[in-house]
Amino acid sequence: MARPGLTFRSGTNVDMPLLLVVVAIASIGVVNLYSATSAYVGAATRAGLADVYVTQIYWLVVGFLVAMALATIDYRHLERFAPVLYAGGLLMLSLVFVLATDVRGSSRWIRLGSFTFQPSDFMKPLVALMTARYMQNDSRTEARGLLDLVPPLAIAGAPTALVMLQPDLGTSLIYLCCTLTVLAVSRIRWSAIVSGIGLFAAVCYVMWHWGLKAYQKGRLTSFIDPEADASGTGWHAIQSQTAIGNGGLFGEGFMQGTQNQFGFLPDQHSDFPFSVFAEEFGFVGCVVLISLYGFLAIWSIHIASQAKDRFGATLALGCGAIIFWHALFNLGMSMGVFPVVGITLPLFSYGGSSVVSMLICLGMLMSVSMRR
Numbered sequence: 622m623a624r625p626g627l628t629f630r631s632g633t634n635v636d637m638p639l640l641l642v643v644v645a646i647a648s649i650g651v652v653n654l655y656s657a658t659s660a661y662v663g664a665a666t667r668a669g670l671a672d673v674y675v676t677q678i679y680w681l682v683v684g685f686l687v688a689m690a691l692a693t694i695d696y697r698h699l700e701r702f703a704p705v706l707y708a709g710g711l712l713m714l715s716l717v718f719v720l721a722t723d724v725r726g727s728s729r730w731i732r733l734g735s736f737t738f739q740p741s742d743f744m745k746p747l748v749a750l751m752t753a754r755y756m757q758n759d760s761r762t763e764a765r766g767l768l769d770l771v772p773p774l775a776i777a778g779a780p781t782a783l784v785m786l787q788p789d790l791g792t793s794l795i796y797l798c799c800t801l802t803v804l805a806v807s808r809i810r811w812s813a814i815v816s817g818i819g820l821f822a823a824v825c826y827v828m829w830h831w832g833l834k835a836y837q838k839g840r841l842t843s844f845i846d847p848e849a850d851a852s853g854t855g856w857h858a859i860q861s862q863t864a865i866g867n868g869g870l871f872g873e874g875f876m877q878g879t880q881n882q883f884g885f886l887p888d889q890h891s892d893f894p895f896s897v898f899a900e901e902f903g904f905v906g907c908v909v910l911i912s913l914y915g916f917l918a919i920w921s922i923h924i925a926s927q928a929k930d931r932f933g934a935t936l937a938l939g940c941g942a943i944i945f946w947h948a949l950f951n952l953g954m955s956m957g958v959f960p961v962v963g964i965t966l967p968l969f970s971y972g973g974s975s976v977v978s979m980l981i982c983l984g985m986l987m988s989v990s991m992r993r
Contacts, residue, residue, distance in 0.1 A: 635692075636990040639920055643968065643983055646913050647681050650894070650969035656876045657889045657897040673890055673971045680973040687977060688984030696988040700932055703747075703754040707776075710747040713740035714783040729787045741792045742974035744780045746981045748796050749939030751776050752803050757932035764808040767816045773800055788834055791962035795946055802942035803935050841960045857893070860885050862957045864896040865907075872903030890971040892963055895955045911952065914967070918945040921986060927993040937989045940982040947979070 654674040691699075699706075713731075717740055720731045730737050755773050777800035781793045829838070847855030864880035867873060878900035880886045889897050899907050921941020928934040944967050951966040953959035965975045 634991040636924070636987055639917075639924075639983070639987060639990060642913050642916050642920070643980075646910075646917075647968045649898075649910065650966075651677055651681070653894055653898045653901075653969065654890055654971055656878070656901060657881060657894055659876050660882050660884060676973070677971055677976065680976045681968075681980075683973075684977040684980030688980040688987065691981065691984030692987035692991060694988060695992060696933055696936060696985060697930070699750060699936075699985070699988075700754050700757065703750045707747050707751040710740070710744040711779060711783065714744060714780055716740070717783075717787060729789055739972075739974035741780070741784045741787070741789055742972075742978040743981070744784075745792075745795055745799065745943050745978055746940065746985065748777055748780060749799055749803075749936060749943060749982065750985070752800050752939055753932050753936035756803065756807070756935040757930070764810045765804075765813060766810050767813040770804065770809070770813060770817065773804060776800060785828075785832065789963070790833070791950065791964040794950065794962065795943060795964065798946040799939050799942045802946075803939050806938065847957070857887050857961050858954070858957050860887065861893050861896040861955045864893075864900040865956060868900045868903040868907070870904050872899070872901045872906055875901055877901060891965060892951070892961070892970070893955055894969050894971070895952055895966055898969075899955075914944070914948040914952075917941065918948075921945070924986060924990045924993070928989050929993060933989040933992070937986055940986045943982050944979065 651674050654677055658673055717729065717731060729739050729741060731740060752773055755776060761769070777796040781796045784793050784796070833841075847858045860880060864878060864886050867878065867880060873879065876882070878886075878897055880900055881889050881897045886893055886896055895907075895910075898910060902909075918941055921937055921944070925934045925937035925941070928937055947964055947967045950959055950962065950964040951970070954961045954964070965972055967979045968976060
């Protein structure tokens with residue numbers, strides 16, 4: 622079968638439910654960022670955060686333009702360039718160790734003049750793309766054994782190893798969860814599953830004793846008992862849960878959240894924007910927001926089920942998995958269900974690299990949807 626060329630589609634095929642939900646989440650996120658940083662207006666400290674919602678709008682515009690470009694291109698054309706793009710992503714992750722700027726003990730950002738970006742974020746859609754390419758070219762019909770899982774896991778394993786050296790536990794989890802989600806819908810032998818669980822346990826043991834930094838261990842142990850170090854490693858989780866609890870049924874009102882306005886809630890613009898939203902709009906607002914993310918996850922599965930080839934199906938599933946796991950981990954750590962691992966809430970948390978990479982995933986998802 623001949624490979625498709627570079628083809629374009631008109632706007633009549635746009636997946637409107639997907640587009641409207643993405644615009645809704647991004648719009649609510651900008652308004653929430655305005656409230657989250659309103660306490661810094663006129664403040665002597667951290668005054669630079671007062672207008673991050675404006676910067677977020679700029680990044681959303683850039684991200685939407687990139688997503689539109691990807692949506693108009695036949696997604697099958699991306700299969701040709703997947704190895705090159707993936708190799709380029711690994712190269713950028715390697716350059717972090719040479720060019721990176723250290724921020725709070727982590728070297729994840731590369732600065733080019735006044736522009737700073739995080740290569741590990743842009744690696745996420747590339748992992749989904751490369752995994753989809755592998756699944757497309759893998760013609761096996763029998764159930765996979767443990768050795769058969771090595772190539773797709775290596776696709777996620779290479780960037781995971783580089784990112785863990787930065788260190789960045791949260792992003793590493795996203796790489797692995799994306800690939801495991803795609804593999805979960807394929808046929809795998811029970812013996813491979815059991816062996817994989819044992820291998821995972823062994824890796825966790827090694828990472829705990831020799832791979833994780835002290836502050837990362839502190840975050841994991843404080844998850845079990847935040848009160849043990851309430852003013853240290855448990856501070857983030859305690860203040861976040863307090864903010865969510867303050868929201869009650871209908872919330873305290875826009876820009877009225879006490880935890881945020883009085884400065885108790887840390888990283889409210891990046892790691893804990895959901896806590897700000899929950900305090901201001903309460904349980905009802907949380908249900909609406911979580912429902913929007915739930916729709917994205919379900920709609921991604923729907924798009925994958927309607928795709929006309931395996932590459933499109935696995936690409937849609939992988940992109941949807943990135944959005945899903947990001948939302949799940951961020952909401953979970955805000956509520957105290959998961960440890961605080963520094964994972965952003967898609968299109969809601971502040972950050973240019975995060976926003977653009979999420980919209981790249983959604984652009985590829987749109988491309989698959991437009992060619993069902």
